[in-house]
Amino acid sequence: MNAAPVPLGSGGKELSKPPTDGISNLRFSNHSDHLLVSSWDKTVRLYDANANVLKGEFLHGGPVLDCCFHDDSSGFSACSDNTVRRYVFGSGKEDILGRHDAPVRCVEYSYAAGQVITGSWDKTLKCWDVRGASGPEHTLVGTYPQPERVYSLSLVGNKIVVATAGRHINVYDLRNMSQPEQRRESSLKYQTRCVRCYPNGTGVKFGFALSSVEGRVAMEFFDMSETAQTKKYAFKCHRKSENGRDIVYPVNAMAFHPIYGTFATGGCDGYVNVWDGINKKRLYQYSKYPTSISALSFSRDGRLLAVASSYTFEEGDIPHEPDAIFIRSVNEVEVKPKPKTVPAPS
Template identity: 35%
Template sequence: MVSPHLRFREISGDPNAIVQAIPDTEKYIAAISSDPHSSRHGRGQLLLQVHKMEVDGSETLKLKLRLYDVDSSLLRLEAPAPSQAALLDCCFQTESVAFTAASDGSIIRYDLHSGTNDAIGNHQDIAACVGYSIETCQVISAGLDKKVMSWDVRLANPLTLFRNLDAEIESISVSGFDLMVAVGAAVNIYDLRKFERAVDLKESSMDVGIRCVASTSYTRGYAIGSIDGRVAVEISNPLNLNSIRYTFRCHPRTKDGKAHLVSVNDIAFNPLISGTFVTGDNEGYVTAWDAQSKRKLHEYPRYPNSVASLSYNHVGQLLAVASSYTYQEANETEVPPQIFIQKMDGNDIGYSPEVSRDSSRK
């Protein structure tokens, strides 16, 4: 039985968290996405997708997309995936339409009222990520076939344009007219109104692969997370004044001076407070940062598993954290996944004048 509720429960001494318990038959959560359109009570729905493994003599893999209403704390929809392919990413188009990217390369559109779905197109390899631009009405997908594709689902033939890049793509971020694409150790920036070529190519200071990229909503800028625990931030000022560009490590070095290498799995910018963002890593830590002052604002109590995905609601009052096994490292703790809905307070978004500089890690 699927638990239909999100319920309040104190975790690790943190009373500001709501936790959604997922049954033990669940294996892991691939991604979560908050509805950018909903205005009810200033919160919004939460979209997530999971793998479900049921053992009935033979292991049957069931893949499902789920829609939760955070306001009422209820499961609104559970829609099966159209194939046995793994669902790897998801996004909203409207309150009633969502898209997923799957390991068989398919990009699937879901009707969130009826639960029905249809394929709008395919990549030639794993489709790793999908996003939607409200401004241009484009669905953007990318994957391991080294292609970024643009879809207009209003057309009979929805594929409108694709770009061949030089490397496999594991992360994209769409904000307004801007598309950020992580390619190897670089970020390609596109204007979706002129998608024929990149408007900017940013070589990062990292010599390792980029795990995730997140764009800002208030200006052209982004943050990227690497597989070795570093974060690079670049935020442009329209007047070319006080532009931000720097790199830092999320984890402090050990006493012997060695870097603590742990993958930064996801980054999310707060849509309410400019320059404030959170990182989630493979050891289960979520940390809030201020891009302007280069300060750590707050570190949440450690989550029970790796942080697979992060998503703010549309006004930045709630942060959804997917705590899940990610199959990246042999020493990961394989415990049932959970979704935590974290309420934001002054420490989380930079209102408090007193900012903790000490890490809670032991």
């Protein structure tokens, strides 16, 4: 089911002073409308999204591939110079939490475990305890080998899902990291771009979504019983027909709405779609953005959606629109699942 595009209009504002090179990720805080942005221009930027103010900027030794908040006063980043860094926003203090043996692709903070989890192209996952003394010799909890380079990871509660090259998926329980609870192969046939867990409290908290370079999204469930596994499915998105040819775009980004459990996808076609995964319907498609969508994030209350319009070099080094971050006010009708209609009795 396709819905009509929604224009940017007054619901989308462009942040001033955006990164000057590819935007690798952006994250809203769980405590405010602050937005953390990592970029290939070697910076992490902190914005007040509501006030459209750049509040801080931290320079790295190489492109920054991911970032996340600890709380409203501090955050973490994953860098191509193999480092995991921690920032204190108010003081501008920065330190190196630890290192990998290759670029660090992903970083997440677990409130349940009080740990930072990082995934790297050195084919390892590492957990860092940030509650105790500083210094990598005190903070590294464990190193966990992965079957391939880590491309994406996501967590909910004590579960963490790791997606690697080679279409491998590992599911861990942070309370016992000795080995994965589950080792899977992606149900999508092509390289994984993004994995995102369902948020808690939405009624669909027992699974995760995967996106691929081949314009598809898969809905997966943690429960490995035959009954649960028959419910998983995949669908096509971010495609178009042109001159009788089907053009397929990578799905770079996904973000779940924190209230309704619906989710947004962003692709190299420059579109953002909102989906009702339970009823298997597209709720909305926003008007096309200037270039590829590289990252998405809903604010803590679901009122705002941050969209990174940033060319991802899927067609090589060609002229492209400059990088931009748009903050869209979200209307309930765009993200709230529509009730199923019951035929009237005859």
